[in-house]
Amino acid sequence: MDDRMVKFVAALRAAGVRISLAESQDAFAAIQAVGVMDRRRFRAALQTTLVKDRADRPAFDTLFPVYFGSGPRAMPSAEDQLTPEQIDLLRSALATLADELREMLERMLDGQGFSQQELDQAAERAGLSRARSMADQGWLARRMAQQLGLAQLMADIQMLLNQMAMVGTNPQDRADVQAFLEAGLANLQEQVQRQAGISLAERMRETVPQQLDDRPLMDIPFQNLSPDEIDRLKHEVSRLAARLRTRAALRQKRGKGRRLDPKSTLRANLRHGNVPFVLVHRVRRKKAHFTLICDVSTSMRPVVSFLLLLMYQVQAQVGRTRSFAFIDHMEDISQAFDGQRPELAVPEVLLRLPPGHYNTNLGRSLEGFFRDQLGGVDHRTTVIICGDGRNNYNPPRADLVGQLARKAHRLVWFNPEPPAYWGTGDSDMPAYAPRVHAVFQVANLRQLTRAVDQLFL
Amino acid sequence: MRMSFPSPEDLGRSLGEQQYIASDDITTVLYLAHGLGKPVLAEGPAGVGKTELAKAWAGATGRELIRLQCYEGLDETKALYEWEYAKQMLYSQLLRDKLNSLLADTHSLAEAADRIASEEDAFFSMRFLLARPLLKAILSEEPALLLIDEIDRADAEFEAFLLEVLSDFQVTVPEIGTLTAKHHPLVVLTSNNTRELSEALKRRCLYLFIDYPDLETELAVVRLRVPDLDLATARQAVELVHRLRQLDLRKSPGISETLDWARALVHLNAKSIDRETLQHTLTVLLKYDRDVQLARRALQRDADRRRQTEAERRARVLPPDDPGRETNSDG
Numbered sequence: 001m002d003d004r005m006v007k008f009v010a011a012l013r014a015a016g017v018r019i020s021l022a023e024s025q026d027a028f029a030a031i032q033a034v035g036v037m038d039r040r041r042f043r044a045a046l047q048t049t050l051v052k053d054r055a056d057r058p059a060f061d062t063l064f065p066v067y068f069g070s071g072p073r074a075m076p077s078a079e080d081q082l083t084p085e086q087i088d089l090l091r092s093a094l095a096t097l098a099d100e101l102r103e104m105l106e107r108m109l110d111g112q113g114f115s116q117q118e119l120d121q122a123a124e125r126a127g128l129s130r131a132r133s134m135a136d137q138g139w140l141a142r143r144m145a146q147q148l149g150l151a152q153l154m155a156d157i158q159m160l161l162n163q164m165a166m167v168g169t170n171p172q173d174r175a176d177v178q179a180f181l182e183a184g185l186a187n188l189q190e191q192v193q194r195q196a197g198i199s200l201a202e203r204m205r206e207t208v209p210q211q212l213d214d215r216p217l218m219d220i221p222f223q224n225l226s227p228d229e230i231d232r233l234k235h236e237v238s239r240l241a242a243r244l245r246t247r248a249a250l251r252q253k254r255g256k257g258r259r260l261d262p263k264s265t266l267r268a269n270l271r272h273g274n275v276p277f278v279l280v281h282r283v284r285r286k287k288a289h290f291t292l293i294c295d296v297s298t299s300m301r302p303v304v305s306f307l308l309l310l311m312y313q314v315q316a317q318v319g320r321t322r323s324f325a326f327i328d329h330m331e332d333i334s335q336a337f338d339g340q341r342p343e344l345a346v347p348e349v350l351l352r353l354p355p356g357h358y359n360t361n362l363g364r365s366l367e368g369f370f371r372d373q374l375g376g377v378d379h380r381t382t383v384i385i386c387g388d389g390r391n392n393y394n395p396p397r398a399d400l401v402g403q404l405a406r407k408a409h410r411l412v413w414f415n416p417e418p419p420a421y422w423g424t425g426d427s428d429m430p431a432y433a434p435r436v437h438a439v440f441q442v443a444n445l446r447q448l449t450r451a452v453d454q455l456f457l
Numbered sequence: 458m459r460m461s462f463p464s465p466e467d468l469g470r471s472l473g474e475q476q477y478i479a480s481d482d483i484t485t486v487l488y489l490a491h492g493l494g495k496p497v498l499a500e501g502p503a504g505v506g507k508t509e510l511a512k513a514w515a516g517a518t519g520r521e522l523i524r525l526q527c528y529e530g531l532d533e534t535k536a537l538y539e540w541e542y543a544k545q546m547l548y549s550q551l552l553r554d555k556l557n558s559l560l561a562d563t564h565s566l567a568e569a570a571d572r573i574a575s576e577e578d579a580f581f582s583m584r585f586l587l588a589r590p591l592l593k594a595i596l597s598e599e600p601a602l603l604l605i606d607e608i609d610r611a612d613a614e615f616e617a618f619l620l621e622v623l624s625d626f627q628v629t630v631p632e633i634g635t636l637t638a639k640h641h642p643l644v645v646l647t648s649n650n651t652r653e654l655s656e657a658l659k660r661r662c663l664y665l666f667i668d669y670p671d672l673e674t675e676l677a678v679v680r681l682r683v684p685d686l687d688l689a690t691a692r693q694a695v696e697l698v699h700r701l702r703q704l705d706l707r708k709s710p711g712i713s714e715t716l717d718w719a720r721a722l723v724h725l726n727a728k729s730i731d732r733e734t735l736q737h738t739l740t741v742l743l744k745y746d747r748d749v750q751l752a753r754r755a756l757q758r759d760a761d762r763r764r765q766t767e768a769e770r771r772a773r774v775l776p777p778d779d780p781g782r783e784t785n786s787d788g
Contacts, residue, residue, distance in 0.1 A: 018656065022660060022661075023660055026493065026495070026663075029493055030489050030493065030663075033489055033492040033493065034465065034488065034489065040481050040485075041465060041485045044481060044482045044485035044486060045485055045489055047482075047664075048482075048485070048489065048663040048664050048665060049489075049663060049664075052498075052656075052659035052660065052664040053659070053664075054500070054666055057666075239653070242652060242653050245652075246612070246613045246652075271543045272542045272543055272546055273546060275546070277542045278542075
């Protein structure tokens with residue numbers, strides 16, 4: 001039992017469930033307390049001690065039956081189920097079959113299933129090494145059944161019954177024998193299914209660890225991420241956003257700018273004879289407004305999608321966010337985020353603005369912005385321009401950036417390129433950089449998170 | 458008072474006596490929490506009876522329920538303890554004469570200060586300590602049950618502070634010393650999952666996810682809590698609530714809403730739920746205008762469809778073009 005528990009915990013860990021040592025100890029203690037007799041309680045005890053997140057439930061639900069399935073049910077042996085005459089009948093019918101299958105059926109008569117070795121070999125031959133996840137259990141089981149000859153066995157059982165009919169066995173005996181054989185077959189199939197699950201879980205446990213380690217993922221430059229890695233990172237973004245939110249909230253609450261509120265302090269201390277025991281501070285709820293201006297040309301897309309994702313997930317700490325996208329002209333993309341979850345809105349926006357043969361032109365885009373949207377920028381707005389500053393030798397209009405910086409509370413620039421590249425080729429960064437309040441390099445998620453965190457200072 | 462239960466089944470029965478119908482999962486977790494001395498973290502949508510569970514558990518174990526409602530900005534002075542300044546003030550005013558006599562024979566300021574300092578204990582004693590829920594649960598003479606409601610609404614820093622208290626059930630008050638719990642209270646934390654709780658907190662708790670119950674369970678709850686509603690109407694009501702939960706609502710109705718609604722139906726003396734009753738009482742179940750509109754449309758669609766299939770069924774029995782002929786030929 002203990003051994004199975006340890007393996008089960010390891011398999012859960014491999015499936016991405018975080019289980020500490022203390023928790024697995026709790027699980028052992030819990031089982032001591034409820035016992036193993038009642039399966040539902042046993043399951044509930046494991047679940048409550050090991051699974052602390054609803055998202056981990058599916059992993060638990062697939063692995064639990066694998067490790068603590070109904071157990072290798074004792075194969076019904078022939079003596080319990082059939083009369084001696086029926087057994088003799090069956091044995092004589094068996095004599096007509098090929099050796100290998102006869103052996104298997106005879107074992108079934110004695111109430112035995114496959115041996116562990118047979119099962120392991122079958123799993124190996126069935127292509128266990130190619131299995132990728134627990135979802136492959138059905139596939140593996142089918143292939144193992146094939147390897148073990150279960151399909152052939154089914155056909156043979158049918159043949160056997162036909163033979164018995166031909167020699168004129170009485171129908172009652174035949175029905176009993178059929179029921180016995182079919183139950184035996186079902187048992188074997190279940191055994192295979194279970195073993196497929198165990199082999200898979202075991203394999204996942206051995207191969208998975210490197211997948212769990214997502215630290216370096218934060219440091220991989222956005223453009224080098226594979227689609228698979230991007231998916232995993234997007235998952236990570238929500239966690240980061242939650243962390244940023246609490247940090248920003250805390251900072252808002254006890255920031256340096258906390259000012260004493262004399263009126264409320266007097267009122268609160270009336271009951272202490274106006275001796276100011278309790279100080280009341282003015283709650284400063286000046287939430288920043290953000291205006292995002294994002295370059296959505298091909299090279300900038302990954303960065304921008306992460307930036308948008310992050311910014312819209314920290315909305316609770318923000319008064320209002322408006323966002324614009326440009327390649328050669330400026331487009332307002334704010335509506336896409338109204339009442340829609342950012343995970344869905346971001347791909348939608350990027351799909352609507354496909355990169356094409358036209359050239360990035362921030363200068364012209366800014367002119368458009370100044371013409372139509374400048375009213376939305378005031379002294380509480382923080383403007384973020386996310387772009388690489390490469391304008392295809394179009395006029396950079398750095399003067400407009402300067403004007404924007406003066407009008408806004410703050411203007412910061414997020415650029416994925418390292419400073420060494422600024423000014424090379426068509427980069428206009430040297431013209432823009434001195435006119436904005438700050439430039440952050442955001443080549444990977446770690447840098448991006450740090451930059452966004454700075455916005456809330 | 459019952460201190461503990463020999464088996465989860467007994468606990469379940471006892472909860473039943475408190476008018477709480479608990480699933481096997483719930484009784485197992487509570488039984489374990491009692492046995493292992495661990496807090497229970499109950500998560501789930503609003504209104505599925507997380508708080509009720511704590512109350513019923515307190516009732517079943519005969520413990521006093523001490524409740525700490527969390528909210529944004531909750532801090533230690535509201536959760537743990539606070540010095541009762543006003544009382545200290547009042548005492549020092551009233552005891553002025555006494556103080557004067559105490560200090561009468563002192564010659565220097567320093568000597569007077571020392572004298573006062575030696576009497577300091579009188580002013581920083583349990584007498585002036587205002588115990589908030591957490592301290593109350595620790596100091597309680599009788600074993601208690603501490604309910605920390607909606608922990609997800611409190612800040613992350615409060616969570617960290619709570620961890621410390623929950624791990625050893627002792628509190629250090631600088632002026633007095635360390636106070637340790639006489640009896641470990643049972644602890645239930647509830648969360649509506651509006652934010653991710655810290656790993657550390659989850660690790661220390663037994664986790665219990667409570668979801669909306671299935672139809673039969675919910676019906677049993679309604680029958681138990683609102684016995685005046687007849688069975689047919691109750692079933693109709695619960696079925697309707699289950700239908701509503703399938704819709705994409707901003708706030709799905711929980712069990713508490715179902716119970717409110719059932720009570721409303723009893724008050725209105727409704728024998729069955731017809732369209733008019735529903736129109737008037739839907740707002741008991743749904744708390745947003747948008748949800749009400751959505752539900753009305755969906756229920757209307759359901760009714761139309763039912764009417765249509767009903768008509769079709771009737772049409773198969775009696776062809777509508779000439780029903781007279783059929784009856785004639787039969788007769």
